[in-house]
Amino acid sequence: MHSDLSNRLRANQKRVIKDKIVKYCISSGGALVLVTLLLIFGYLLYVVLPIFAPVTIEAEKQFMQTKNEQLYALGLDEQNDISYQVNEQGVLSFYSLREQDLGALLLTKEMLKQPVAFAQSSPSTNIYLLSNQTGQVTIFKPDFATSYPNDKRLITAKIDYPLGESLIEVDPQGAPITVASFELSEEGGAIAAVTNDNRGLFVVLTATEDMMSEEIFWEQELVELPSLPHNVSQMLLSPDLNNLFVRSGDDLLVYDISNTNNIRIKSALPINALNTHVSDIQLLTGASSLMVANENGVISQWFEVLKDNKRTFTFIRDFTADANVANIVPEYFRKGFLTTDKKGYLSIFHTTGNTRLLNEKISDNDNLSVAFSPRANAILVIDEQKVTLFKLDNEHPEITWSALWQQVWYEGYPEAAYIWQSTSASDDFEAKMSLVPISFGTIKAAFYAMLFAVPIAISGAIYTAYFMSPAIRTYVKPTVEIMEALPTVILGFLAGLWLAPLIENQLPGIILLLLALPLSVLATALLWTLLPKNFKQKIPEGIHPLILIPVLLCAGYISMSLSGPLEMWLFDGDTRMYLTNELGIDFDQRNSLIVGIAMGFAVIPTIYSIAEDAIFSVPKSLTMGSLALGATPWQTLAKVVILTASPGIFSAVMMGTGRAVGETMIVLMATGNTPIMDWNIFEGMRSLSANIAVEMPESEVGSSHYRVLFLAAFVLFIFTFIFNTVAELVRQRLREKYSSL
């Protein structure tokens, strides 16, 4: 007996423990929903945040050099393992930046005795030129070889001579060169030089390949530069060999050198900022932008802009450093650059982002030598004898608040604009990632969809909830609601391949339909009132829709068959041409009208269902009271029911908007997906969601593009979150109100 009881107690204890475990499991399961939502939010944010992370530099390695020299050039290899410098004695030296032999001299060679001028090609090729007293130059490239002995990467320094080791004669008269500029690629190159007797020389280098030996020979051709100004301070060649920039004090001359037989001055203009003088000019990667540094620390960007069918060199924007800029160093592959000024501040800028990303004092010295590493993840600074390698964390300089949401004047564009164009074939392409046009597209698509859906869905909901006979309601409501289950890919497909050509061909009919449908309903209503009472009494109440279906079908058929004649009569037989030519409205086959109809179709059931519930659950006591006081059904509806249910209807519209904003497939399939900004109903758009669907599979993980696409998803998430939460809160409050009534 006793043991029986204790057994039972033990069994009970087991049950209690089991109960507790179940409770714990289920509660954590419930919390999982919240966790999931937070995880999505958190993860999106985690991917997005790095684009807004501040740029930082951090001294990583440091060593002292034996001598304090004036340098012509400074550079690094891709892995930041080896640095090189060309000093004013014409000596090229390589130093190690590796931990194990930091500061060791790896290779050194005198490239030219007593050089008088120096020039450098664009950073991505990094070839150098030194000239001597007698008009001759040497051209060399500090280069690196990578090998893997013992499975470890080893980088060794070497010197390359792209044009051969022998000196190249630039000035046949043998005068010393004072200013030089130079550019070289595999196909050809050029050297521009000014001699001390102020002659401008231009040497065109052409590569020819020997068919048999596959050796490359370089041929040179000398041309004189016409009308060269006195005291040339600086010359720059664009890497595409189309332009030669010559600066003389504050004035800039742009030579058109694309045709070497006809070198001419394209434009001449002052480029200094207000009340100051130019100190340096430098080309940005891609060679379309010229950065001009002024003595007061203002750096201005200039490029050619097509205006009135003429390319003119135009001031675009400026940046401010703290003091007189000593160096401008462009990045190798991006549109960024850094400056050091006379107060020892290092600043990093990006042109598209239009910002100063970093401003940090790194020295008290006013004469620093700086270089970017090729991957822009480090900066090498020589401050007298002290060599410092700074680690640079600057992954996404081009993405800033202003680049995403404000107008940006992109290279080659006639004016500042909102543009989305994320990728291109070329490397030095300036990515245009403004979220404005695609956000606009989203709003445009949602707007036209709501324009179509809201009237139909809400009127339909009102009728179904308030006037319809219950017998029909049980069939009608699920039928409309089942539309919600239709895959949007099917709606998109029908919109793109069936509706779009139909509307294009029958545009007058469609416009006519807009008038014909309501008018035919009104006409039927009028006819109905004129019908004899006896007959009407036999017909049950609340079946208007059934009477109207054939009427609407007829109206639709008549409008469609009138489309052709109407087109002949009003629009000269081709509405599309008429719209474009006479009214100046562009017409795309897949346009906002199509999206509006298809997406409207998709959101009708959402709005209809919620609004119908709200209206239907208005307490009967309210309507009864109103009717008892003598109001007509319509007055009761307008003054009592709709007012009471209006929060519910509002929340229905919010939910519908949320759905329209996020819808992907319909927009993807029913528009041309061109990111244009225009309210024209006959043109397409690109929405945030379609943009993600199109570009996400091709974007490189971790790149700026990838993160901006995540940002687009984040924007969508936040947007729908707000809409849904507001709608849900409104609905909850309404429910409480009803239950209290």
Place this chain on the structure above:
Amino acid sequence: MNKWFKSGTPWIWMTGGAVSLSLIMVIGLFLLIGWRGLSFFWPATVYEFDMLDRQGNHMNVIGEIYDSETVLKQQLIEAGITGLEDKGDTLERYLIKVGNREYVDLDFQWILETIIVEKHIPDNIVVLERTKNGNFYGYIKAFQENGVDIKIPASALEAEFSTRLAITKALKDKETDLLKGDIGRINYDLDRIRLKQRKLDLDGQLTEEKIASFKAQSETLQNEYLVLEKQLFEYRTQALRDAVVITDMTGRDVVMPIAKILDFYLPNKMTFLEKVQHWFHQTAKFVSDDPREANTEGGVFPAIFGTVFMVMLMAVIVTPFGVIAAIYLHEYAPKNNITKFIRIAVINLAGVPSIVYGVFGLGFFVYIVGGSIDQLLYPEALPSPTFGSPGVLWSALTLAILTLPVVIVSTEEGLSRIPSSLREGSLALGATKSETLWRIIVPMASPAIMTGLILAVARAAGEVAPLMLVGVVKMAPTLPVDGNFPYLHLERKFMHLGFHIYDVGFQSPNVEAARPLVYATSFLLVTVIIGLNLAAIGIRNNLREKYRSLEH
């Protein structure tokens, strides 16, 4: 009149009109998809047109009338077509599917009714379905065996064609079986041996004898393969023996190897019953065949399989979580702010755009979770990813989050319909809460859970946007389930009906030819989804009735 407007009657009619319009749109849409989708399999009459072109030359065109439209004479004259002066204001224009893609410039041609001299329906026109280049229309002329003509009486041509086609088909089936079966297995095994060796190498356990053993294994497989390959080539040469000579619309004789022909039929000779039979046959082929020619021909079997498999996987994942969350919300959750937050989270999970789930799935599941799995479990296959690239598992997980609210809402609705007297009775008899749940509540709510599950499946089956990021491809070489160990390949990419529609309708080079196929696929998808929804509604209504009777 003014009074009439004031009375509100016209507005009531207008609201009624909105309902009518919605109904017309829904039903019209179903009818449109149904008609276009189903008529695709009906054997269309093939016509032979005798036409006079503008230079006065006779032209012969054989083809199906695919579409027709009425055009205004004015438009045609503006487009530079002459000789229409004496015709009426509007003219009929036909889109003819002429097939024979490799011999004509355009396999769809617009023909104006005015240039048609005569239209016949010849009985013995044959339609060939081919492995490449779409349909071929013509007349059977003769047969060849190894390039030599065989004499066959004209009356027996059809029967001969059937027998020869059957023989060739049997050979081709053998070839496919061999390729997909044994040869596929050998390739799979070879790859596994390579990975095993690499794994041992990475672990530093690769010894000489193991290398030798691997080598021996692969050599055996290689030898096996050589034998099979010989067999395969044998089948191929045998299949190429027969050819049929077909006269096309220009009167040219085309010699076509029977191995390139899938099926043939003579639509103009068919009786109605035969046409019905043919329709069923074509429909069956559509759901059971693999796609051909960049998905624009053939069937959609892999897409059906992929959709069903992914959705089933998703159902397995989503059901427990959804049900537990619903039970928590309805049975356990206290009335406080956290519960309110969870409810808002449920609504938001339902409202977040599906593409956002896709982005999340790609970043989180594929790159982070999948990438980590690869690092830990499949280092030997790196750098080529195993789970670190989009696949069916990630798709199922992503869609499971997406459909979680559907299951929660539906289950909770079911729970709320169970009268509380039942719970109280159970508790009063001494059962713990968990026992009440397990023995009373969950069994009673199971139809509601079922409803939620069905709705979730229906939602998932139609969702495409997130899948484009997390695992769907236009053409998957292998199904996620096959005969090679471990039989389930959750890392593989898959095909999906919804994506198939998008891909074929919008990305294929010959949209005109592919369009009917897209309608058929759409019809299939819509039928499945609407069917599932109707089933869910049915179960739900049934449940409501049941509990209503319980309450009294």
